[in-house]
Amino acid sequence: MRYPKHTVEAKRARTPLAEGYRGLLFGLIGDLDYYDKILGLNKWSTSENFCFHCKATSKGSCTYTDNRPTAPWKATVGTAAEWQASEGMH
Numbered sequence: 032m033r034y035p036k037h038t039v040e041a042k043r044a045r046t047p048l049a050e051g052y053r054g055l056l057f058g059l060i061g062d063l064d065y066y067d068k069i070l071g072l073n074k075w076s077t078s079e080n081f082c083f084h085c086k087a088t089s090k091g092s093c094t095y096t097d098n099r100p101t102a103p104w105k106a107t108v109g110t111a112a113e114w115q116a117s118e119g120m121h
Contacts, residue, residue, distance in 0.1 A: 084108055 034041035066072045075081050078089040086107035087095035093104045109117075 083114065 034044055061069070063075045067074055072083040073081055080086070081089075082095070085104050087093055087104035089095065093107065095104060097104065
């Protein structure tokens with residue numbers, strides 16, 4: 032469907048978006064057992080160290096149930112480089 036000529040939308044058509052940034056939609060399919068045994072990710076069924084993104088816990092000061100913008104577990108989220116350098120990376 033083409034935009035009507037001389038409209039703002041028509042002028043924007045086929046021009047770069049997001050200042051040149053690109054995105055990739057990536058999905059990983061598997062159950063929690065696959066993530067643990069094959070990918071070597073953290074054990075999902077424990078109350079401590081169950082998340083491979085951060086150091087959230089089930090209870091205490093770093094609980095994942097704290098969803099405030101200032102929640103302590105949010106400061107523990109690692110970067111891709113840190114994860115790749117960790118012992119958990121296979």
